[in-house]
Amino acid sequence: MNSANPSLSSAPALDESCINTLRFLSIDAVQKANSGHPGLPMGAAPMAYVLWTHFLKHNPINPGWIDRDRFILSAGHGSMLLYSLLHLTGYDVPLEQIERFRQWGSITPGHPERGLTPGVEVTTGPLGQGFANGVGMAIAEAHLAARYNRAGFDIIDHFTYAIVSDGDLMEGVASESASLAGHLKLGKLIYLYDDNRVTLSAGTDITFSEDRARRFDAYGWHTQSVGDGSDLVAIEYALRAARAETTRPSLILVRTHLGYGSPGKQDTFEAHGSPLGVDEVRATKRNLRWPEEPPFFIPEYALAHFRRAIEQGARDEAAWKSRWAAYVQAFPDLARDLEQALRADLPSDWDADIPTFPADAKGMATRVASGKVMNAIAPRVPALIGGSADLDPSTFTALAGFGDFEPVGASALDRQGSDGGGWSIAGRNLHFGVREHAMGGVLNGLAAHGGTVPFGATFLIFSDYMRPPIRLAALMRLHVIYVFTHDSIALGEDGSTHQPVEQLAGLRSIPGLIVIRPCDANETAVAWRVALETRERPIALILTRQHVPTIDRDEFADVSGLRRGAYVLTDGPNAKPDLILIATGSEVGVVVAAARQLLERNVHARVVSMPSWELFDAQPVEYRDAVLSPSISARLAVEAGASQGWHRYVGDHGDVLGVDRFGASAPGDVLLREFGFTVENVCRRALAMLR
Numbered sequence: 273m274n275s276a277n278p279s280l281s282s283a284p285a286l287d288e289s290c291i292n293t294l295r296f297l298s299i300d301a302v303q304k305a306n307s308g309h310p311g312l313p314m315g316a317a318p319m320a321y322v323l324w325t326h327f328l329k330h331n332p333i334n335p336g337w338i339d340r341d342r343f344i345l346s347a348g349h350g351s352m353l354l355y356s357l358l359h360l361t362g363y364d365v366p367l368e369q370i371e372r373f374r375q376w377g378s379i380t381p382g383h384p385e386r387g388l389t390p391g392v393e394v395t396t397g398p399l400g401q402g403f404a405n406g407v408g409m410a411i412a413e414a415h416l417a418a419r420y421n422r423a424g425f426d427i428i429d430h431f432t433y434a435i436v437s438d439g440d441l442m443e444g445v446a447s448e449s450a451s452l453a454g455h456l457k458l459g460k461l462i463y464l465y466d467d468n469r470v471t472l473s474a475g476t477d478i479t480f481s482e483d484r485a486r487r488f489d490a491y492g493w494h495t496q497s498v499g500d501g502s503d504l505v506a507i508e509y510a511l512r513a514a515r516a517e518t519t520r521p522s523l524i525l526v527r528t529h530l531g532y533g534s535p536g537k538q539d540t541f542e543a544h545g546s547p548l549g550v551d552e553v554r555a556t557k558r559n560l561r562w563p564e565e566p567p568f569f570i571p572e573y574a575l576a577h578f579r580r581a582i583e584q585g586a587r588d589e590a591a592w593k594s595r596w597a598a599y600v601q602a603f604p605d606l607a608r609d610l611e612q613a614l615r616a617d618l619p620s621d622w623d624a625d626i627p628t629f630p631a632d633a634k635g636m637a638t639r640v641a642s643g644k645v646m647n648a649i650a651p652r653v654p655a656l657i658g659g660s661a662d663l664d665p666s667t668f669t670a671l672a673g674f675g676d677f678e679p680v681g682a683s684a685l686d687r688q689g690s691d692g693g694g695w696s697i698a699g700r701n702l703h704f705g706v707r708e709h710a711m712g713g714v715l716n717g718l719a720a721h722g723g724t725v726p727f728g729a730t731f732l733i734f735s736d737y738m739r740p741p742i743r744l745a746a747l748m749r750l751h752v753i754y755v756f757t758h759d760s761i762a763l764g765e766d767g768s769t770h771q772p773v774e775q776l777a778g779l780r781s782i783p784g785l786i787v788i789r790p791c792d793a794n795e796t797a798v799a800w801r802v803a804l805e806t807r808e809r810p811i812a813l814i815l816t817r818q819h820v821p822t823i824d825r826d827e828f829a830d831v832s833g834l835r836r837g838a839y840v841l842t843d844g845p846n847a848k849p850d851l852i853l854i855a856t857g858s859e860v861g862v863v864v865a866a867a868r869q870l871l872e873r874n875v876h877a878r879v880v881s882m883p884s885w886e887l888f889d890a891q892p893v894e895y896r897d898a899v900l901s902p903s904i905s906a907r908l909a910v911e912a913g914a915s916q917g918w919h920r921y922v923g924d925h926g927d928v929l930g931v932d933r934f935g936a937s938a939p940g941d942v943l944l945r946e947f948g949f950t951v952e953n954v955c956r957r958a959l960a961m962l963r
């Protein structure tokens with residue numbers, strides 16, 4: 273608890289006034305915008321007030337201070353509550369921005385967006401995601417503390433708080449994340465549950481009847497109930513107890529009332545998603561003894577009370593800075609590593625051990641090459657941490673010898689599945705369990721926290737299970753690396769349920785996400801370089817289960833062409849090709865062989881390896897035209913996935929050999945043959961185009 277703040281019970285009138293300031297700033301903004309959600313801010317204002325004025329460690333003048341407590345409004349639709357808190361405590365969110373809530377060009381969008389509004393930690397709105405992000409932040413805090421803190425030097429030492437709603441707790445991703453957080457004993461994760469028993473369209477009694485406290489008890493959380501959401505002292509004591517609990521995450525169930533104080537709308541879903549209406553706003557102000565005019569009224573003493581956060585924050589950060597200065601003296605190497613990680617800089621020579629793979633007709637699966645590259649990078653990039661959703665043996669994403677992330681006291685656990693290097697929260701291998709959706713949300717939390725470059729792996733087909741957080745990673749411009757293996761029908765016998773078809777097209781449709789499907793071991797190595805060097809964007813690496821030949825770079829173009837998204841692998845002996853064969857990933861080897869056969873018939877094909885549309889689209893037009901020459905209209909794209917989108921590269925006269933139906937259960941080579949991914953069929957389609 274911030275020592276500078278008076279006890280809650282000592283100034284009840286001030287407390288009430290501050291809470292009503294939060295409420296009415298929020299509902300006035302919703303009313304003026306004529307859209308938004310007034311209900312949550314009104315009911316949750318007391319708990320938010322207690323947390324923000326008496327517990328939250330933050331510096332409004334420096335929202336980026338690394339050791340601040342993190343706060344997430346997981347129920348992002350209640351955004352006005354957060355904007356009110358940010359404005360009142362002194363962040364650079366001026367009142368005119370509150371008045372421009374939800375308007376074009378404002379920094380107060382309908383749902384909070386990271387990067388747009390100072391003090392907004394993560395973008396929330398899709399319910400449940402913020403819940404998962406908090407788990408990621410708490411993992412980041414625990415992990416960095418374990419690796420970098422030393423006795424007497426608590427450099428990383430903060431809490432992660434969130435306000436979560438009924439909707440958050442109903443979403444499946446919250447269940448996955450809560451299960452993981454309980455297992456990992458994330459004692460510094462504290463969620464306030466706004467238990468108002470109303471959602472968008474109804475009361476929760478028709479949809480949500482499990483005992484929430486017992487549910488979270490069963491996950492291994494510490495739970496407490498506050499029966500009256502206006503009881504500030506009870507909230508304060510619950511927060512104190514939650515902070516004192518070090519081995520379990522905490523859920524504080526606070527019984528609140530949606531639209532608190534509104535005579536006509538409290539406890540009804542009508543208080544949820546639309547403005548109260550001018551008359552009801554007036555009636556609510558009257559009911560809570562608040563001046564009806566002017567709107568956006570902020571009593572001076574309330575503002576002064578909230579603004580104490582600036583002074584307190586400056587003191588807290590100054591104390592941390594002197595700790596940091598002493599730490600730099602005492603542990604210069606650790607300090608350098610941590611600083612580099614926090615700045616998201618790569619150490620010099622970080623890539624010195626990345627192997628070059630010799631040409632090899634049999635080659636290796638790109639998932640295997642990826643595993644080798646990751647393990648060459650890991651010793652030199654301490655920030656690289658991550659894992660898979662229970663698929664390590666298949667995704668080859670274990671960082672061998674770098675420890676398994678498990679809480680202290682887990683020593684009696686069954687130890688199979690270890691990646692070596694010991695079990696502790698300093699371990700860099702995260703075991704997500706079979707929880708893809710939580711993994712996606714946790715990766716976002718890790719990246720948003722700072723200090724790590726997180727990766728997560730699963731089969732490409734199951735990227736569908738984590739699509740919502742992938743989209744949010746792109747929206748937030750987070751540096752998250754996805755390793756998606758088993759990337760086509762060629763995975764074989766597992767059959768159509770496991771064979772991705774439309775996933776590549778789906779991922780490519782997400783703005784800002786870089787998708788790279790390397791064709792061989794060396795392209796995989798360059799893809800990892802791009803993945804590490806790219807900051808502020810998520811990257812998906814799409815890798816094969818099956819072997820692919822390692823291309824002879826003496827005969828074909830240099831692999832650095834991957835950086836440009838697409839490049840000419842060969843024009844054959846003729847500078848004026850008759851057609852262009854474009855392929856990605858495992859299909860590049862097929863078109864290379866096809867080009868050879870075509871040459872025997874005196875047909876000259878250019879072969880373009882096109883591992884990444886996004887990287888290619890970012891190239892200047894001169895480069896793009898040099899690869900896909902406008903004068904060559906006969907173009908065949910070959911990719912074992914949905915053909916959707918390829919026509920923009922092959923044009924009206926081109927053709928696409930893709931997969932526009934579901935796969936089947938059979939050996940991979942049989943499937944590739946049956947689906948037409950053979951040298952003969954590529955030649956046939958190419959020649960047909962020329963006719």
Ligand SMILES: Cc1ncc(C[n+]2csc(CCOP(=O)(O)OP(=O)(O)O)c2C)c(N)n1
Binds near residue numbers: 311399443469471473
């Ligand atoms: C994944 C997702 N589904 C649906 C919605 C639309 N939505 C916004 S708020 C809400 C219900 C909110 O109920 P609750 O979480 O209890 O919030 P409160 O009513 O307390 O404001 C819904 C369904 C959403 N934002 N996210």
